[in-house]
Amino acid sequence: MxxxxxxxxxxxxxxxxxxxxxxxxxxxxxxxxxxxxxxxxxxxxxxxxxxxxxxxxxxxxxxxxxxxxxxxxxxxxxxxxxxxxxxxxxxxxxxxxxxxxxxxxxxxxxxxxxxxxxxxxxxxxxxxxxxxxxxxxxxxxxxxxxxxxxxxxxxxxxxxPEIGDPAAQLTDRQKEILRAALAGGYYDIPRRATQRDLAAELGLSRGTIGDHLRRIEVKIIRSVIV
Known part of the structure; x- marks a missing residue:
C-alpha cells in the first residue's frame, strides 16, 4: 500500500x-x-x-x-x-x-x-x-x-502505520464494523443508522455492535487526546 x-x-x-x-x-x-x-x-x-x-x-x-x-x-x-x-x-x-x-x-x-x-x-x-x-x-x-x-x-x-495511528490499533473486525457505521450514517448529524440497523446488516446482536463501537471509540479517542 x-x-x-x-x-x-x-x-x-x-x-x-x-x-x-x-x-x-x-x-x-x-x-x-x-x-x-x-x-x-x-x-x-x-x-x-x-x-x-x-x-x-x-x-x-x-x-x-x-x-x-x-x-x-x-x-x-x-x-x-x-x-x-x-x-x-x-x-x-x-x-x-x-x-x-x-x-x-x-x-x-x-x-x-x-x-x-x-x-x-x-x-x-x-x-x-x-x-x-x-x-x-x-x-x-x-x-x-x-x-x-x-x-x-x-x-x-x-x-x-505508526504505533499511534488509531486505525492500526483496531482489529479487522472492529475496522469492518466502523466502516459499516460510517457508510450507514451512524455518526452523521442527524444519525441515519442505529445500532439495530448495523446489527442486521452485519449479522450480529445489537449488544455486540454496541460493545464493539464503545471499544472502537475508546481506542480512537485515547490515541487522539491522550
Missing amino acids: RYITLIIALEGYIRSQNDQPIRRGLSDPREVWIDGSHVATQEAIQYLNLLDDGTVVGVARFSGDAARFTTIEDEIPWIVSCTVTGGETWLAYMHYEPDEVETALLERFDTEAISIDWPIRETDAGLEITLFGEDRALQRLIAGFPQEVDVTLKRTGEHQ
Missing part, C-alpha cells in the same frame, strides 16, 4: 471573506479573527464528512477563546451549528454548508478506494493531507481533482 502527501493551495479552498465579520489571519491562515480580534488558532482538522444533503460535519482542534468562537454560528449564514469542548486546547464540532470547491474535493476522496491519514494540517502553503491506498487509486484521485484546485505532491512512499 502506498501513501501520498499533498498540499492543496488555500486560494482555491477557502471561500471569499469579503464583508464577513469573521476572517482568517493574513500572516497565519490558521488564525480566526472576529470583528478585528484574534479569537482562536486552528491546530488541526481531525475529521470531515460530506453528508447526503450536501452539508459537512467536521471536527477541528483549536486553541484560544472557545466561547467567543461559537458565535460564528450566529455570524455566518453557512454555519448550521457549532459546539465546542472545554480546556486550553479544545475541539470544535461544526455542521456547515461547504462551497463548491470543498464539495468537489470531498466527493473525490469518497470516489476512490483511499483513506485519509487524519489529522489534516493547515500550513502557509495550504492544506497538508496524507492519503493512503493502492497506487492506481491514488493516481486516479490526483488526476480527478477539479481544475480550480492547485495540488502539489509533497512526498510519496510505502505506507507503514
Whole structure:
C-alpha cells in the first residue's frame, strides 16, 4: 500500500471573506479573527464528512477563546451549528454548508478506494493531507481533482502505520464494523443508522455492535487526546 502527501493551495479552498465579520489571519491562515480580534488558532482538522444533503460535519482542534468562537454560528449564514469542548486546547464540532470547491474535493476522496491519514494540517502553503491506498487509486484521485484546485505532491512512499495511528490499533473486525457505521450514517448529524440497523446488516446482536463501537471509540479517542 502506498501513501501520498499533498498540499492543496488555500486560494482555491477557502471561500471569499469579503464583508464577513469573521476572517482568517493574513500572516497565519490558521488564525480566526472576529470583528478585528484574534479569537482562536486552528491546530488541526481531525475529521470531515460530506453528508447526503450536501452539508459537512467536521471536527477541528483549536486553541484560544472557545466561547467567543461559537458565535460564528450566529455570524455566518453557512454555519448550521457549532459546539465546542472545554480546556486550553479544545475541539470544535461544526455542521456547515461547504462551497463548491470543498464539495468537489470531498466527493473525490469518497470516489476512490483511499483513506485519509487524519489529522489534516493547515500550513502557509495550504492544506497538508496524507492519503493512503493502492497506487492506481491514488493516481486516479490526483488526476480527478477539479481544475480550480492547485495540488502539489509533497512526498510519496510505502505506507507503514505508526504505533499511534488509531486505525492500526483496531482489529479487522472492529475496522469492518466502523466502516459499516460510517457508510450507514451512524455518526452523521442527524444519525441515519442505529445500532439495530448495523446489527442486521452485519449479522450480529445489537449488544455486540454496541460493545464493539464503545471499544472502537475508546481506542480512537485515547490515541487522539491522550
